Amino acid sequence: MNAVLKTDIKEFPLLARGKVRDIYDLGDKLLIVATDRISAFDYILPTPIPGKGIILNSISLFWFSFTSGIIPNHLYLSDINSYPQSLQKYSAQLAGRSMIVRKALRIDIECVARGYLVGSGYKDYQNLLKANPNATSVDLYGNIIPANLRMADKLPRPIFTPATKEESGHDQNISFDQMATVVGYEVAARLRDTTLDIYSQANEYANKRGIIIADTKFEFGFIDGQLSLIDEILSPDSSRFWPIDSYAPGS
Template sequence: MGSESAVVSTALNYPRRQGKVRDVYDLGTSLLIVSTDRISAFDWILPGGIPRKGVVLTQISRFWFERLQVEHHLLSTDLPADLDVTGEQRAELADRVMVTKKAQVVPYECVVRGFLEGSGWLEYQQTGKVCGVPLPAGLRQCDRLPEPIFTPATKAEAGHDENVSFETMAADIGLELATELREKSLDVYRQGAQWAESKGIIIADTKFEWGWSDDRLILIDEVLTPDSSRFWPADSYTPGRSQLSFDKQFVREWLMESDWDRNSPPPALPPEVIAQTSQKYESVYSLLTSRQLPQPG
């Protein structure tokens, strides 16, 4: 992965909106979601990118959408034959696109936590709860929770998503919808976590996005990727400390150890961090799927 150049932007002849990682094009009756090689941390998009990271994200999502028992938005991972692109663009986009249904997005991140880490661990130390969910006393950092918990967050246009309680979410969107989102999110997490653990990977937590399509609630965006989840190698898991990870926590830790103040544009990642991050993303794909990542050309 590391020897190729990163795809950090795309410019197709269709209406586009850009997220931190994805370029989303409106094809009329469907969307074309392009996973670029951009990488974000601490609400900043880092300069450069991680070569083929977008291919990993797309192919992991494809694997899960095909495997999970849930209605979802994915129609195809092939570029439409009639897409208005050049041959060079078609080659650049190969293996990193999803053609999806359009959906009206539910304005909440549906976070599920099976282990105690990140903002959940910080909140637990202060209150004994995570997003209003009481937890047993005496839990350690990265302990497995007695049961996975649903901890929604508001979707921020800029800056941090804000963790909220289930009750706050229900007051906003209605108890029936909030309950359905909680049940569906917990079910998908359990399906994914069980499969991953059989492959030697712990999915500590993850976030899902849902949307309405033809009056049905469907899973949208990416699913159970290293960008939306914490992936830990099971063979080195030891509660009471931070874990080794297959996700972009490696990049976050390098940034935290640098002298970057998080208020000014972030520094470029050194080549060795880019190469190691590439390797982490590719290895989690191979472990989860028992497949090799599609190669260019």
């Protein structure tokens, strides 16, 4: 299998070329193509992995279907044979690794669900403890959690930790109240509740199959005035997966 490092669809304008995905403007819809590029620590690595984009796309399609009873999403088509004729000649670039989606008014907040204390959450948690070493609890982005947790410990309950969406560099973690000043309290509450609902149901499904979803992030937008799930969902690009049988808190 040949790797697809980037696509070249001449009939439609390239709207964006991200770390992994190429996005084309089809008018009232978008074509999103998951390439085989590898991104790590906000950098694109020079060597692609053949077939990676197909796997990422398949994962998102599965979870879009799984979560459709919780919230609608932007998926319109994913079968290359149903694409416009002008795109079908690019099947070598698009088959299995692309989807046509409805355009959405994107909410510029990364909606993060954390079931375990790891990554930037653990780093910020440590900094808060250093500032107040005698504390018995920690306020992590507006979530009160115990002060005796180790790296990768399971949290008493999943928490919602939104972040600003940055075009370059790392997203910045913010509190629920800070998010509410940007999007309004009602929308913020819906984003929080939906994020935690998706995470809890997905993690329960994964647990039964020997996998922990430690944390993940979602993007949302409005399509015809309806809050909808957009971008990609629950892939290794946006989530941390651990095998249950080798899970070891503190390491």
